[in-house]
Amino acid sequence: MVRMVGRIKSSSLMRIGSFLLATALLVTGCGNSPTTASGKKAIKVGIVDTYTGGAAVYAQDSLDGFKLAAKEIAAKGGPEIDIVTRDDEFKPDKATSWAKELVMRDQVDFLAGTTNSAGSLAVSQYAKENKVPFIDWGGMSDKVTGAAGHRYVFSTIPNTAIIGKAGAVQISKTPYKKIWLAGSDYEYGHSVIDNLWSNLKKIEPDVQKTGETWWQVGETDFTPYINAIRSKKPDLLVVGTGGADMVAFMKAVKATGLAQEIPVWVHTSIDPATLRPLGDQAPTGVLGTNPYLSSYPDTAANKAFVSAFKKEYNREPAAFALYGYMAGQFLGQAVEKAGSTDKEKIIDALEGLSIDTPVGKATLRKEDHQVAIPMIYGTIGKTDGKIAPIDLHTLSPDEIMPSIDDIQKARAKK
Amino acid sequence: MDIATLSSQLLIGLSRGMIFFIVAAGLTLIFGVLRITNFAHGSLYMLGAFAAYSVSTSLGHGHYGFWLALLVAPITVMILSLIIERGLLRFIYNRDHLTQMLLTYSLVLIAGDAVKIIWGSEYKSINIPEGLRGSISIWGASLPLYNAFLLLIGPLVALGLWLFLSKTHLGKICRATATDREMVDILGINSTRVFALVFALGGWLAGLGGTLIAPTTTVSMGMDANILIYAFLIVVIGGLGNIWGTLISSIIIGMGEAIGVLLIPSVSIILPYMIAGILLIFRPSGLLKSVW
Numbered sequence: 158m159v160r161m162v163g164r165i166k167s168s169s170l171m172r173i174g175s176f177l178l179a180t181a182l183l184v185t186g187c188g189n190s191p192t193t194a195s196g197k198k199a200i201k202v203g204i205v206d207t208y209t210g211g212a213a214v215y216a217q218d219s220l221d222g223f224k225l226a227a228k229e230i231a232a233k234g235g236p237e238i239d240i241v242t243r244d245d246e247f248k249p250d251k252a253t254s255w256a257k258e259l260v261m262r263d264q265v266d267f268l269a270g271t272t273n274s275a276g277s278l279a280v281s282q283y284a285k286e287n288k289v290p291f292i293d294w295g296g297m298s299d300k301v302t303g304a305a306g307h308r309y310v311f312s313t314i315p316n317t318a319i320i321g322k323a324g325a326v327q328i329s330k331t332p333y334k335k336i337w338l339a340g341s342d343y344e345y346g347h348s349v350i351d352n353l354w355s356n357l358k359k360i361e362p363d364v365q366k367t368g369e370t371w372w373q374v375g376e377t378d379f380t381p382y383i384n385a386i387r388s389k390k391p392d393l394l395v396v397g398t399g400g401a402d403m404v405a406f407m408k409a410v411k412a413t414g415l416a417q418e419i420p421v422w423v424h425t426s427i428d429p430a431t432l433r434p435l436g437d438q439a440p441t442g443v444l445g446t447n448p449y450l451s452s453y454p455d456t457a458a459n460k461a462f463v464s465a466f467k468k469e470y471n472r473e474p475a476a477f478a479l480y481g482y483m484a485g486q487f488l489g490q491a492v493e494k495a496g497s498t499d500k501e502k503i504i505d506a507l508e509g510l511s512i513d514t515p516v517g518k519a520t521l522r523k524e525d526h527q528v529a530i531p532m533i534y535g536t537i538g539k540t541d542g543k544i545a546p547i548d549l550h551t552l553s554p555d556e557i558m559p560s561i562d563d564i565q566k567a568r569a570k571k
Numbered sequence: 572m573d574i575a576t577l578s579s580q581l582l583i584g585l586s587r588g589m590i591f592f593i594v595a596a597g598l599t600l601i602f603g604v605l606r607i608t609n610f611a612h613g614s615l616y617m618l619g620a621f622a623a624y625s626v627s628t629s630l631g632h633g634h635y636g637f638w639l640a641l642l643v644a645p646i647t648v649m650i651l652s653l654i655i656e657r658g659l660l661r662f663i664y665n666r667d668h669l670t671q672m673l674l675t676y677s678l679v680l681i682a683g684d685a686v687k688i689i690w691g692s693e694y695k696s697i698n699i700p701e702g703l704r705g706s707i708s709i710w711g712a713s714l715p716l717y718n719a720f721l722l723l724i725g726p727l728v729a730l731g732l733w734l735f736l737s738k739t740h741l742g743k744i745c746r747a748t749a750t751d752r753e754m755v756d757i758l759g760i761n762s763t764r765v766f767a768l769v770f771a772l773g774g775w776l777a778g779l780g781g782t783l784i785a786p787t788t789t790v791s792m793g794m795d796a797n798i799l800i801y802a803f804l805i806v807v808i809g810g811l812g813n814i815w816g817t818l819i820s821s822i823i824i825g826m827g828e829a830i831g832v833l834l835i836p837s838v839s840i841i842l843p844y845m846i847a848g849i850l851l852i853f854r855p856s857g858l859l860k861s862v863w
Contacts, residue, residue: 385832434695
């Protein structure tokens with residue numbers, strides 16, 4: 158009904174709008190097929206991501222990372238990458254319709270995005286049906302390159318299967334046996350916890366689940382949940398949450414003093430995106446894994462990436478900047494390797510491609526097109542009296558990637 | 572499970588109910604007097620939290636930041652509500668409910684985007700003020716000090732509202748307007764001015780709720796939708812427009828949820844809705860008398 162009223166009132170506005178749009182298209186010369194200075198055809202990438210709303214932080218990071226990579230590749234005389242962006246407003250149906258339009262009208266060669274996992278799966282399905290390659294750098298669902306994977310989808314973001322396995326490895330290095338599982342009641346929360354628990358049981362068969370708690374996304378007061386879990390006295394509380402819930406949960410952990418009594422594990426608890434809003438109210442002692450930190454590892458490659466990103470955008474790169482950056486580097490280097498802009502040849506070149514990245518060697522696995530990068534793990538602590546991630550270690554990709562067997566089984570089942 | 576855990580859980584639930592009450596009281600007041608379904612109530616709550624963030628960080632996360640925010644942020648939201656009422660709502664009082672819903676719903680969308688433009692989409696957080704950190708022990712039950720503070724504020728607000736509605740001239744007009752608007756008009760009382768006042772008061776309560784919740788949670792977009800569902804649920808259970816019904820149902824929902832989390836965590840998410848369903852089966856018009 159909202160729409161109907163709007164349509165009647167805005168019909169004249171729309172006429173003016175479409176006229177302006179047509180003029181703008183003529184002026185910018187949209188529709189010409191882009192060619193580079195050297196005469197080679199540029200690769201055109203259509204990006205569908207969430208540029209408005211709460212998730213816009215991530216989409217902006219990955220876009221900037223991707224742009225940086227495209228710039229670096231072009232500067233080295235490599236293939237030129239053209240970018241078109243569309244806002245999916247965190248809606249899967251919008252993501253698909255933009256993807257269609259980008260492919261049919263803007264004739265993009267590649268698709269990329271989307272922070273919404275359901276959006277990634279929807280675009281991936283479209284990519285499969287229409288044989289347009291899609292690079293997922295935002296959706297963390299393990300289905301993208303797992304059960305629902307195919308030839309035309311690639312992922313440059315560590316998914317929930319990897320996160321869960323990395324968490325299991327970190328927890329297996331601790332003496333804790335009685336585990337309480339908890340999280341936000343949505344796909345990401347459940348997927349991280351399911352993967353973590355199944356991997357932990359494999360590594361340490363004697364762990365016990367003491368119970369489970371799930372809260373709704375957007376919960377404002379975690380005290381009742383924490384109080385209830387505390388009374389059951391588990392050895393360790395494992396939590397699958399993210400976004401706004403993450404900061405709110407960590408505040409409650411601090412306010413109730415839970416971490417001093419029962420250790421807590423949360424993925425990305427040591428990330429600056431979590432620690433910055435918390436300030437000195439971050440609960441020390443909380444364990445966590447993290448795919449990327451601009452301060453660790455202290456290698457030349459990471460430092461170079463951080464300073465290049467800072468110079469371009471005047472802020473520190475976060476994990477999503479790395480995912481976008483890797484996508485750009487993989488694509489650029491694959492085009493060079495293929496020596497062609499033919500999509501099928503680029504896909505062949507991408508399969509199993511290894512490149513140097515700020516976090517070391519990254520490989521797009523041939524079998525499932527999932528990026529394999531190391532994972533950091535550590536604890537929230539204090540250095541020089543200030544809250545910071547401490548006790549940092551790195552897990553190699555071999556330790557944390559889901560086995561090819563499992564992927565193939567999941568795909569066969571489908 | 573021991574008595575201490577149970578009683579501390581009950582106290583935490585009660586403090587949660589206090590926030591629900593403060594926000595829902597504003598909604599039910601507007602419902603009762605203006606007869607408007609104010610979808611933007613959650614947005615006013617969110618704006619209160621963001622305003623509190625701005626005020627308290629302008630003092631550099633210091634000791635007094637939160638206390639100043641507690642004073643300033645609800646008043647800011649109240650002024651904004653007054654502008655909304657005088658500038659928009661007063662033109663649609665005689666229109667049908669659908670128009671009113673569309674208008675207040677459009678305010679939800681505008682507020683959502685405005686928040687993003689003004690404050691950006693990064694997550695924000697206010698620290699719990701220094702004096703209210705840590706926990707206290709009440710008869711062996713441990714309770715975070717901030718929750719204890721909420722347990723103090725809630726009854727104060729309820730008392731203030733009761734004094735206003737039953738002891739002041741203006742409050743009596745409010746109640747009269749809620750019961751029979753035509754009669755009030757016939758008596759020569761300017762009821763639209765009463766509407767402006769009630770809407771501003773409702774906005775102040777929403778802003779207060781947002782300010783009070785801010786230190787325990789993340790100040791972020793989307794917090795408007797979450798509270799709105801609870802507020803509507805509570806207002807409906809309590810009886811539309813009845814403040815005391817709202818108080819009772821806030822406490823039932825807050826405590827019911829906390830006990831659910833402790834005893835049957837697997838169904839705790841749907842527990843408030845189950846409570847609402849069961850209560851409405853037995854009392855379809857709400858716990859106390861609805862003014863509608």
